[in-house]
Amino acid sequence: MNFSEEEISRQCEALLGNQMDPAKTSGFAAMLKTLDQANRRVVDALEDASEPMGHNALLKGIRHGG
Amino acid sequence: MGDDITRLGAAQIAEQIRSKKISATEAAQAFLARAEKIGPALNTWITLDREGALLGAGKIDEAIAAGDNLGPLGGVPVGLKDLIDVDGLKTTAGSLIYKDNVAVRDAPITRMIRDSGAVILGKLNLHEFAFGPSGHNPHYGDQKNPWDPERVTGGSSGGSGNAVLTAQAAITIGSDTGGSIRIPTSLCGAIGHKPTFGLVTKAACFPLSWSLDSFGPLATSAEDCALMMAAIAGPDPEDPSSLQVEAPDFMGALGTSLKGVRIGHARNYYVDQSEPETVAGVEAAARAFEEAGASVVEVEIPDLENAYPMATNFMMSEAAAIHEKNVRERAGDYDPKVLERLQIGFFIPATTYIQAQRYRSQWTARVLKEVFGKVDFVLAASTPMPAPLRSASTVTIGGKDYDARAHLISLTRHINFLGFPSTGFPTGFSQGGLPLGAQLIGPPLHDHKTIGAIHQLEKTGGTSFKYAPFEG
Numbered sequence: 001m002n003f004s005e006e007e008i009s010r011q012c013e014a015l016l017g018n019q020m021d022p023a024k025t026s027g028f029a030a031m032l033k034t035l036d037q038a039n040r041r042v043v044d045a046l047e048d049a050s051e052p053m054g055h056n057a058l059l060k061g062i063r064h065g066g
Numbered sequence: 067m068g069d070d071i072t073r074l075g076a077a078q079i080a081e082q083i084r085s086k087k088i089s090a091t092e093a094a095q096a097f098l099a100r101a102e103k104i105g106p107a108l109n110t111w112i113t114l115d116r117e118g119a120l121l122g123a124g125k126i127d128e129a130i131a132a133g134d135n136l137g138p139l140g141g142v143p144v145g146l147k148d149l150i151d152v153d154g155l156k157t158t159a160g161s162l163i164y165k166d167n168v169a170v171r172d173a174p175i176t177r178m179i180r181d182s183g184a185v186i187l188g189k190l191n192l193h194e195f196a197f198g199p200s201g202h203n204p205h206y207g208d209q210k211n212p213w214d215p216e217r218v219t220g221g222s223s224g225g226s227g228n229a230v231l232t233a234q235a236a237i238t239i240g241s242d243t244g245g246s247i248r249i250p251t252s253l254c255g256a257i258g259h260k261p262t263f264g265l266v267t268k269a270a271c272f273p274l275s276w277s278l279d280s281f282g283p284l285a286t287s288a289e290d291c292a293l294m295m296a297a298i299a300g301p302d303p304e305d306p307s308s309l310q311v312e313a314p315d316f317m318g319a320l321g322t323s324l325k326g327v328r329i330g331h332a333r334n335y336y337v338d339q340s341e342p343e344t345v346a347g348v349e350a351a352a353r354a355f356e357e358a359g360a361s362v363v364e365v366e367i368p369d370l371e372n373a374y375p376m377a378t379n380f381m382m383s384e385a386a387a388i389h390e391k392n393v394r395e396r397a398g399d400y401d402p403k404v405l406e407r408l409q410i411g412f413f414i415p416a417t418t419y420i421q422a423q424r425y426r427s428q429w430t431a432r433v434l435k436e437v438f439g440k441v442d443f444v445l446a447a448s449t450p451m452p453a454p455l456r457s458a459s460t461v462t463i464g465g466k467d468y469d470a471r472a473h474l475i476s477l478t479r480h481i482n483f484l485g486f487p488s489t490g491f492p493t494g495f496s497q498g499g500l501p502l503g504a505q506l507i508g509p510p511l512h513d514h515k516t517i518g519a520i521h522q523l524e525k526t527g528g529t530s531f532k533y534a535p536f537e538g
């Protein structure tokens with residue numbers, strides 16, 4: 001998920017029909033890098049038993065008391 | 067007389083209408099007059115429905131005259147965030163794209179509110195598509211903070227916040243995907259409740275994130291939040307996320323003492339990035355809980371450094387999916403800042419979205435065990451600072467600069483990712499006269515208990531609501 005500024009500009013143009021403001025591209029790239037780094041850290045720590053629907057099941061399994 | 071009615075809480079208004087001290091029509095007229103006087107200066111409303119409100123109030127008065135039983139909110143004037151469908155009214159979502167989108171039926175939550183006897187005054191302004199924590203809106207006007215109109219209300223439910231603080235509606239409904247009820251609750255000084263994910267229907271409400279959106283009340287008291295939650299909580303077959311559990315006893319829980327209740331003060335969640343005044347406000351709330359009989363201990367919420375960006379990966383992906391068609395076809399009609407944030411989601415791979423879902427399961431189980439295995443509730447700030455100026459792009463706290471908008475949401479998004487309930491409440495005022503706020507977070511389906519705990523705190527004077535003096 002590490003995108004160069006050129007790649008971000010190219011993909012934004014494909015999506016919107018015009019290029020992203022070059023002044024904003026570096027901030028955009030930095031944010032994507034932060035999100036990617038978190039993902040990499042988390043993937044290493046995910047347990048095999050963690051499934052995408054696990055949160056849903058967890059909430060639906062809880063009953064309120066009183 | 068008009069202003070007197072508007073300074074009553076919802077429970078008092080309903081009681082006075084039931085006992086025929088005032089009529090529902092008088093109540094509606096009083097709040098409509100305030101909304102027409104105050105609303106334009108604060109950009110509170112997108113649609114104010116005078117005709118529909120008076121029609122609804124008239125029906126309540128007819129029911130009283132006929133001796134019919136009213137619902138618990140009988141005759142109470144309320145406002146709904148303009149994401150929620152109301153039959154015959156526009157649902158703009160605060161956007162230009164849906165400026166002429168007229169709903170052809172009530173959303174289920176609207177129906178529940180009507181069934182409880184409430185009178186719907188209209189549709190409240192918001193950050194475009196609820197995708198921003200400040201309440202800026204270039205199409206319908208920035209929602210302005212009633213304590214200082216140069217400052218943000220917080221968002222995205224900014225109209226829902228400033229309406230309550232200026233007595234334009236007795237209760238309002240907001241939505242909370244990353245903090246959009248709790249942020250304006252904190253910055254404006256209301257009491258607001260973000261429900262457990264799935265406890266309140268979101269069918270026929272414009273989504274920001276299917277897996278994070280929650281709809282709930284902003285009000286002048288915890289009791290009024292409980293009244294509204296009693297009306298809107300419970301299963302809805304139209305909402306695939308709806309939890310199949312009956313609503314808890316919200317009104318009964320108001321009477322539960324704080325004696326023996328264990329509250330975890332989560333300093334690691336908020337202290338480092340918060341203004342000293344905000345921290346002092348939460349500490350004062352902690353002492354007030356102790357004086358009311360609760361025990362307060364320190365707790366640590368685990369893995370915060372990963373939880374926030376993973377919640378962001380998750381939310382951005384869903385928001386981009388919801389908006390893909392409009393982004394491709396009508397990009398020029400978006401607020402450029404909202405469009406910028408929406409674009410991020412298009413760069414997040416499907417695998418990252420799935421890992422975020424897996425992480426959500428794992429982290430939630432961990433928080434339940436490591437935190438809520440030890441305490442009943444968690445106490446923390448709702449926002450790290452009081453309302454910033456609407457023109458501010460950065461805020462400086464402890465010598466460190468933060469992006470003003472991003473920082474507003476830094477203490478709330480995690481809780482949406484968990485899906486847990488959280489009740490926001492006032493903790494006093496800054497030296498500059500701006501409201502400060504905290505949140506009491508509970509485990510899933512303990513909504514009635516977080517609201518009940520804040521009610522107990524109100525009774526001891528540990529938190530109190532104050533109307534903003536803004537008169538236009």
